[in-house]
């Protein structure tokens with residue numbers, strides 16, 4: 001076509017001389033495209049669904065995918081929730097992959113875990129926390145309430161309020177959130193990956209811990225520890241440390257039951273290390289980010305008293321709304337006193353924290 | 361009526377694209393600004409689904425990227441390519457038709473996104489019918505420009521033509537590959553594809569168009585030839601070769617195949633070469649003419665863009681390495697980088713091109729050079745606040761994570777940064793309104809009578825009211 005243009009209007013130059021470069025541009029682009037898009041998508045190179053891959057479609061009894069009249073797969077509740085997650089753009093603020101260096105987000109994820117998902121919701125920004133292992137972390141009611149009014153649950157949160165979603169949608173969304181990563185957190189096989197810490201390794205850590213270290217064998221210290229435990233730990237570990245707090249109900253990886261004889265073997269340092277650093281790959285937080293070394297030593301003093309020769313039969317989970325719970329979790333007065341003193345001392349510059357607790 | 365809509369008047373399509381772009385700039389920035397304000401006042405629009413941050417964000421990104429930047433760039437190209445080929449546009453009617461389609465696409469697209477109809481992949485959120493509309497519009501613009509190219513009356517192709525025609529060749533392919541309407545995949549492959557697309561609309565569309573436009577503007581306005589034509593061609597070929605495989609650097613720490621990541625990192629680092637060659641060429645061309653910055657408005661915009669291009673592209677290759685990415689990924693730093701590229705660089709380039717091209721297209725003087733200056737300074741200062749706050753906030757976030765603190769910064773260090781960003785956003789939004797007003801008033805001016813004057817007309821200080 002360019003040829004006859006040339007012959008008709010001698011002014012127009014046409015594509016002469018540029019056909020070769022144009023082919024080179026097209027060709028180089030085609031090669032790059034093949035390498036980068038086509039090859040990773042070859043069926044033989046595709047990663048197989050792992051055992052943690054999520055299921056978002058209903059299955060027939062024989063394991064095949066259930067389809068509606070139009071031949072489209074029927075989504076289960078979590079699948080419908082996922083669609084809402086995509087529609088509402090949660091992925092602009094929440095990522096869904098855990099990197100090796102990440103703390104507090106649970107175990108890592110691998111290619112096969114995503115096999116059944118499209119569009120991807122990996123996310124590029126962590127304005128909010130990663131949600132890969134969100135399933136089972138918090139009760140359904142919490143999620144619904146939080147989605148409607150985030151700031152009532154987490155003052156200072158900048159998550160938008162999704163109160164405009166109908167209850168049905170919120171329900172699906174929560175069932176999606178509750179499936180996230182759940183199976184992965186459940187699996188004892190994965191534990192060893194996260195237990196590579198050695199308590200003696202970190203000198204700076206132990207040096208810091210020596211500040212205001214109380215006598216952890218005294219009853220008074222244990223008593224102070226009990227107060228801190230009720231405030232911070234009982235929601236998961238239960239009032240008596242049996243691992244049956246109200247939050248444990250929804251948790252995939254249950255909190256530790258400290259009455260087990262096994263814990264008799266724990267040294268003070270091991271206890272301290274565990275409390276301070278948390279248990280990677282589980283919901284157990286790193287308390288050193290919230291508590292002072294001194295407070296953690298009080299906790300150690302309390303935790304040490306818990307292991308028994310034979311662990312008791314665990315009661316059913318304590319529920320949040322029982323009155324007994326509320327009356328029990330109120331702090332005994334003496335401990336409140338201690339706290340206030342502690343706080344005052346701290347304001348003054350924390351010269352001394354000896355006042356108020358025994359052991360001396 | 362039909363005659364009016366599908367005007368065949370010379371230059372009408374370029375003007376149409378530019379005017380529409382300015383409208384979308386104001387709308388899109390408004391959406392961005394409201395979204396930014398919601399970071400500081402999260403309950404600002406509580407209960408209104410359409411104004412929730414998650415709905416505004418895709419509306420913002422797509423409106424500014426496809427409505428503003430793409431349309432403005434196309435408008436400039438519809439002027440530049442015929443000018444460089446010394447011929448008329450192949451078909452004004454077709455180009456006007458594409459512009460209608462494009463506007464419909466952006467308008468409907470914005471409404472659908474605000475109402476929650478989304479494909480759910482970044483930069484490809486528009487749903488199927490709109491995707492198809494865009495493919496048609498884009499295809500017809502490409503066809504139009506390629507036919508114009510074949511009609512040209514000059515023998516040698518100037519480097520801008522290479523850049524621009526490269527973009528119009530790659531973009532339709534990238535667009536079709538990147539949208540779920542046309543290609544659907546599962547699992548991580550969807551992510552790989554998404555970022556192949558996401559990165560290449562940035563690299564092989566916005567960048568290539570923007571650089572092409574700047575290569576046209578600088579010699580034109582400084583009155584000197586480009587410093588080195590072979591260096592500029594070298595830049596073109598290296599960008600063509602290195603850009604396409606780098607998409608995976610957006611997924612550097614996710615569990616995608618290692619070899620893809622390695623490829624992406626190597627090619628990203630290699631992108632320094634085209635970037636430096638382009639910038640050296642720009643700066644050397646300006647050598648001895650830097651005084652023009654003080655009076656010549658279009659060149660001021662273009663050179664400021666060139667400065668931000670340097671910033672962006674120094675950030676880029678570094679943040680694509682594993683070490684740095686380990687640190688800044690997931691933080692607000694990336695949002696700062698994204699705006700330095702699309703706002704700081706390419707928005708500035710194309711604003712320069714509009715101020716320059718519009719006078720020639722319409723034969724009218726810009727209404728007020730003073731307003732152009734206000735536009736420039738508000739935009740620059742606003743953008744600087746925006747960029748600085750996000751970059752600092754991003755580094756704070758990064759430090760927090762590196763030290764193992766939980767992701768609790770939203771309650772601690774970031775709110776002031778987000779407030780500063782909003783303030784910058786207000787300034788930028790105002791500047792765009794001034795821009796729109798200035799262009800509107802320009803259209804009501806009387807045309808300049810003499811041909812010669814039109815040829816030399818550039819908004820220069822002291823040149824008009």
Ligand code: HEM
Pocket residue numbers: 092124125127389390392393394395396417420421424425428429694695698699702703707781782784785786788789
């Ligand atoms: C008034 C001016 C603007 C304001 C206040 C603004 C604000 C915002 C906000 C709040 C976001 C979301 C960031 C996040 O998810 O954390 C965003 C994203 C984005 N904006 Fe803007 N924006 C403005 C102008 C522009 C312009 C002119 C462009 C392009 C030409 C642009 C391109 C983008 C892009 C590409 C993203 C996605 C960034 C990413 O995913 O990292 N913005 N903007």
Ligand code: HEM
Pocket residue numbers: 124482562563566567609610628629631632635672673675676677678679680681685688689690694695697698699701702
């Ligand atoms: C010169 C080379 C460049 C390199 C190597 C580069 C590299 C990168 C990398 C590695 C990221 C991802 C950061 C992360 O999420 O951890 C990124 C993000 C981004 N870049 Fe660049 N960049 C370059 C230039 C540009 C240019 C010229 C543009 C605009 C046309 C641009 C636009 C963006 C945008 C919009 C994002 C944000 C994507 C998102 O998360 O939504 N970059 N860049």
